[in-house]
Amino acid sequence: MASARVGDDVYGEDPTVTELEQYSAELMGKEAGLFGPSGTQTNLIAMLTHCTRGDEYIVGQNAHTFKYEGGGAAVLGGIQPNPLAMGVDGTLQLNDIVAAIKPDDIHFPKTRLVCLENTHAGMPLPHYYAQEINQLCKEYDLASHLDGARIFNAAVFGNYEPPDIVKDFDSVSFCLSKGLGAPIGSVLIGDEGFIEAGRRWRKVLGGGMRQAGIIAAAGLYALKNNIDSLAYDHEKASEVFSALVARFGANNVRLATNMLHLEIDKELHASFAAHLEKGGVKVGRPRWVMHKDISQTGVDKIKQLISSFK
Numbered sequence: 099m100a101s102a103r104v105g106d107d108v109y110g111e112d113p114t115v116t117e118l119e120q121y122s123a124e125l126m127g128k129e130a131g132l133f134g135p136s137g138t139q140t141n142l143i144a145m146l147t148h149c150t151r152g153d154e155y156i157v158g159q160n161a162h163t164f165k166y167e168g169g170g171a172a173v174l175g176g177i178q179p180n181p182l183a184m185g186v187d188g189t190l191q192l193n194d195i196v197a198a199i200k201p202d203d204i205h206f207p208k209t210r211l212v213c214l215e216n217t218h219a220g221m222p223l224p225h226y227y228a229q230e231i232n233q234l235c236k237e238y239d240l241a242s243h244l245d246g247a248r249i250f251n252a253a254v255f256g257n258y259e260p261p262d263i264v265k266d267f268d269s270v271s272f273c274l275s276k277g278l279g280a281p282i283g284s285v286l287i288g289d290e291g292f293i294e295a296g297r298r299w300r301k302v303l304g305g306g307m308r309q310a311g312i313i314a315a316a317g318l319y320a321l322k323n324n325i326d327s328l329a330y331d332h333e334k335a336s337e338v339f340s341a342l343v344a345r346f347g348a349n350n351v352r353l354a355t356n357m358l359h360l361e362i363d364k365e366l367h368a369s370f371a372a373h374l375e376k377g378g379v380k381v382g383r384p385r386w387v388m389h390k391d392i393s394q395t396g397v398d399k400i401k402q403l404i405s406s407f408k
């Protein structure tokens with residue numbers, strides 16, 4: 099980061115940002131990339147670019163792009179969400195989607211986009227499902243966007259090359275700042291025309307950054323060095339999962355790639371968390387996320403603390 103070559107990225111003159119955008123596009127098998135400060139912003143740029151005021155996007159009720167982004171598409175874009183029931187693996191029923199698509203009628207918003215997520219709370223989207231969505235979108239002339247904040251966890255877990263799991267989507271946003279370990283940043287990828295239009299929206303949203311090469315350098319490092327090692331995060335989660343199952347029973351613990359969900363009652367969790375904290379481990383509720391800065395020694399300590407909880 100300290101030795102990154104920089105320029106003014108608002109004018110497209112930061113060589114490190116440009117390299118990150120091109121590297122990302124090539125890695126994912128798309129034409130072009132756009133660096134942004136957060137996944138919330140790159141998802142919003144995608145929605146603003148695919149849709150216009152009075153359009154509608156179809157999305158899962160628990161999806162980040164519906165529930166956790168402050169309603170940005172509606173607030174800032176006049177784009178109405180149409181939230182549907184969502185499977186734990188991030189899927190929406192295809193017949194629910196078809197039923198939600200509005201006919202061309204002045205009473206209705208125009209259905210324009212389907213937004214999906216991979217992974218969803220750690221769960222990879224089934225591979226066949228992306229193809230089905232692609233067919234459906236073609237048939238109904240809809241665009242598709244994938245919130246792939248943790249797309250590399252899905253790729254590594256399922257042993258897919260990244261282009262294989264994103265080829266069915268028109269655009270994809272992914273985070274450099276989750277398991278990949280960079281401090282800041284997300285990248286939006288898609289075809290040239292889409293990214294060019296997105297660049298305009300990024301400026302509107304205040305996401306055009308000047309000497310952003312210092313943070314893009316960390317993103318490039320993460321993409322070049324930290325993808326394969328996501329497999330260790332999955333192994334660490336699986337080890338801790340076994341210890342939690344031994345202590346709390348299989349019905350109360352869920353494992354999904356690098357995430358664990360511990361569904362025990364509040365009081366039991368509070369005394370468990372206090373026990374862990376005494377041993378130097380602080381946890382949230384109900385989700386635990388494994389990442390590259392948790393060492394094997396750390397995992398061993400967590401396992402030991404779980405089994406010593408009375």
Ligand SMILES: *Cc1c(COP(=O)(O)O)cnc(C)c1O
Binds near residue numbers: 137276
């Ligand atoms: C983290 C995350 C995002 C983006 O969040 P930012 O904090 O804005 O970078 C989007 N979708 C999902 C599923 C996420 O986990």
